[in-house]
Amino acid sequence: MKKMKIGIVGCGDISGIYMKNLQTAFADRAEVIAVAARTMSNVEKKAAQYGIPKALTVDELMADPDIELVLNLTIPAAHYEINKKALLVGKHVYSEKPLAIELEDGQELLALAAEKGLMIGCAPDTVMGGALQLCRHLIEESAIGKPLSAEVTLHKHGPESEHPAPAFLYQHGAGPVFDYGPYYLSALVSLLGPVREVCTMSGKGFETRTCTVPGPNEGVSFPVEVPTHVTGTALLESGALATITFSFDRWTTREDRMVIYGTEGTLYLGNPDQFGDTVRLMKADESEPSVVQNELAFNENSRGLGVWDMIGAIEDGRKPVASGTIALHVLEIMHALIRSGEEKRFVKIESACSQPPVFQKG
Ligand SMILES: NC(=O)c1ccc[n+]([C@@H]2O[C@H](COP(=O)([O-])OP(=O)(O)OC[C@H]3O[C@@H](n4cnc5c(N)ncnc54)[C@H](O)[C@@H]3O)[C@@H](O)[C@H]2O)c1
Structure with missing residues (x-):
């Protein structure tokens, strides 16, 4: 299976375990090539810590043609905006929970993904543990x-x-x-x-x-x-x-x-x-x-398992376990x-x- 190139938005508290797991346990399907967030100094620190090649602004990450999937690890209030931006520029999305705060926004995201032929998945992946x-x-x-x-x-x-x-x-x-x-x-x-x-x-x-x-x-x-x-x-x-x-x-x-x-x-x-x-x-x-x-x-902290499964689902043309529909x-x-x-x-x-x-x- 060809590895999917991932850009992560958000480099706060939860991002470390995702970066670690995607570069170890789930590295057969995933390659984290870029990270972005609101504060560039934090982005650069995280990129250096995890050996991620590109430290970018959110706009640069969205415009990067190499990135195929955006992993959204921002705060809930930013989920809808970042998820939507990524879908609009033709990238698959896996979002931390919740999918969005407002129900109408969540519905819009699923409709947009379907219209664009993209996949949207969402935490939690603890259901797969x-x-x-x-x-x-x-x-x-x-x-x-x-x-x-x-x-x-x-x-x-x-x-x-x-x-x-x-x-x-x-x-x-x-x-x-x-x-x-x-x-x-x-x-x-x-x-x-x-x-x-x-x-x-x-x-x-x-x-x-x-x-x-x-x-x-x-x-x-x-x-x-x-x-x-x-x-x-x-x-x-x-x-x-x-x-x-x-x-x-x-x-x-x-x-x-x-x-x-x-x-x-x-x-x-x-x-x-x-x-x-x-x-x-x-x-x-x-x-x-x-x-x-x-x-x-997967009894240990396996955050990123849902991303790994979703990449397999994109490849196989099946539904992911941690799907946008369930979210x-x-x-x-x-x-x-x-x-x-x-x-x-x-x-x-x-x-x-x-x-x-x-x-x-x-
Ligand atoms: N911290 C936990 O233990 C934990 C556990 C499970 C799930 N989560 C979920 O993970 C997500 C992130 O949580 P966290 O604790 O890492 O938050 P955090 O506040 O520590 O980090 C959030 C990151 O998102 C960035 N960000 C926020 N708004 C942004 C925007 N508009 N554009 C770009 N970047 C933006 C911030 O710069 C920061 O890097 C949340 O949805 C939370 O529910 C957190």
Whole structure:
């Protein structure tokens, strides 16, 4: 397979693991030839650190005829703009999550990609990791019988104790639903298929938050502009019901973030935003779950796996696992979770998608 030439836009916190993995584990399909971002000094530093030949401005990267695929690692507020620019100049796109903030923008990106005959893929690729693929196999092998319901629970006391500049995580396009929803909802769709309707209630535990991370923002308070506790139910196309909670308002150590209840047993997954968290299974005749040995690959931080798969998909003329179609469906679910709480009504999900293909053979 000919290697695809990649230009990366964004060289912040998450970019290092992509650069490392694309130049090692996934280097058989990918060649990172350029990097760009807003601040040229950072771009030059990253290019030197990872031996990337070209340190460019965003406009130079978009105009570079050698680049075939743009990997968008910018902040969510810039995803739509960068994804669109890349498609307009004829490059495939793989974007960090979410695909865009506004639903209409996500729809426009998919339509543009289709019109141009280009592929658009989107994180998270954790659904391709060892843990979620093991869950996928167990469900397909009927280890828990027919899945009837699920619990999807993201809860923590917010990122102000983890992120050095957390204010944006409490603004439109972030909060627990938009920051974590892509992982948890992509996992749900990957395991149980698409969602048809949601109903939620939402609240805000605190009107302001204070950064506690040492650095320039330590002690700085900022307003909370989005709901920080959203809880409700989703009806899946399969008929299964999922109880969904996204909360930044809880002090908790509870570990099982995703539980699937079937007719013959229950499957427990620690954290679906990891590639390889522990999977446990309890059969109907057992009184407690046991850890399932995981012999599948990609249990370590394998960010870039979705790009690697998408390059294969372009080559083979098939759909990628971490597809724009699923990302758009997830974007619509996230908006629906917020809207249902605000408007106090059931919200239907209009976008169609099918369960992504199994990625790792059992
Ligand atoms: N940091 C994490 O642990 C993490 C984990 C998983 C996913 N993500 C996702 O990765 C993406 C990037 O996160 P991050 O933590 O690396 O952010 P960051 O703020 O550390 O870095 C963002 C980069 O994007 C660049 N950028 C921002 N706006 C731009 C624009 N308009 N044009 C060009 N460049 C622009 C910045 O210059 C910077 O280089 C986000 O979508 C985030 O949701 C982050």
